[in-house]
Amino acid sequence: MVVAVEKNLGGLSSAEYERRLEKFEARINRGEKIEPADWMPDDYRQQLIRLIHVHANSEICGALPEGRWIPHAPTFKRKLALLAKVQDEVGHGQLLYRAAETLGPSREQMIEDLISGKSKFSNVFHYPAETWADVAIIAWLIDAAAIINQTMMAEGSYGPYARALKRICYEEAFHMKHGYEMCVVLANGTKVQRDMLQDALNRWWTPIMMFHGPSDKESKHTAQLVRWKVKLKTNDEQRQQFLKQFVPKMLDLGMKIPDKSLRYDKASDTWLYDDPDWNEFKKVVNNGGPVSQERVEARRLAHRDGQWVREALAAAAERKPVPMPPTN
Amino acid sequence: MTDTQWKVFEVFHQQARGEPHVHVGSIHAPDAEMALILAKEQYSRRQACVNLWVVPAEAILATAYENDDIFERATDKSYRESWGYKTPKTITTSDEATKRRSDEG
Ligand SMILES: [Fe+2]
């Protein structure tokens, strides 16, 4: 596989570059997938690496706030479900690192970049999960928002990413359904439970509104990504789809949307809202959020603590004596 | 520090006996045995599975997409297909053939 990072024309004459670009775009327009060995513009490769890497990091970091709640799950069934969800999310991360690897970077490097703070993860995982209701809101609404994004990306033009996403979306369905069930139970519970659910929504609303990324006015990448079918919908279109599908459900559960600017416009059949503060979004995803450092540190410690396991596996594969776990 | 990038193994999944093994993805592992264990965790958490294969990715030799014209059918290959042959539903033999057969018989 050719891994060399091409700059601009990648050493091609501009006529040759144009010829290849035309073939590449024609293939995408026919609805065909691009495979790792195919020629692709360097921009396409770099954008995909960035997107898939951030996506993989987000799956891994998304497991952190939920993982912490496993010991505190209120019932055995909830504990089983949460365990399964967290295992799925880590599995998604692994699938996605593999997909990104087909474009050049190694898994070890990508994990290293996450730990060193060089690469980003989703804004929503920079906030703490303070109560059990947060777990319910995350599983229902954040997984729902992620499903909107992922089912769209699964139709994208890059083969390995699309295939990984098909598998991932299938598993996400249970996460969201389980999250919804948790919210329904809380919404129909005692006053303490209902208040807890509302309090969680109050804290999560803005991060969720930011989840699909900066508004189309601010997002510089979108047009080209849409043309190359890396993305099939803009950030605002995804956000609108989320609001249409889920605001009525939240209202049905008696939840109050903590956003006074949000209103439904019948004529255009859209939800109108004031843009959230995109500067806060940028600060948060650059590891300036409430628990950004904690998340990266948790990931670093997990990687360090797992080192002896990886060394043991490597030694066993070479039929060498297997080191013992460290004692402390 | 040990290198834990490891080799890539391609994973094939069989849903039921009698079904073909289908490629579902790939996985990193230090050896084939471990690849099987990890493949089971990664690829058989949901769907039914009766058998898994793991194959070192480097053992796979593939055609190149840019040479996909080798699969193009330049000539009429209908003679390789059952639909390339037409036979009537009922056989009516000519009087002459019937006569010849009875003469010979
Ligand atoms: Fe996931």
Ligand SMILES: [Fe+2]
């Ligand atoms: Fe999920």
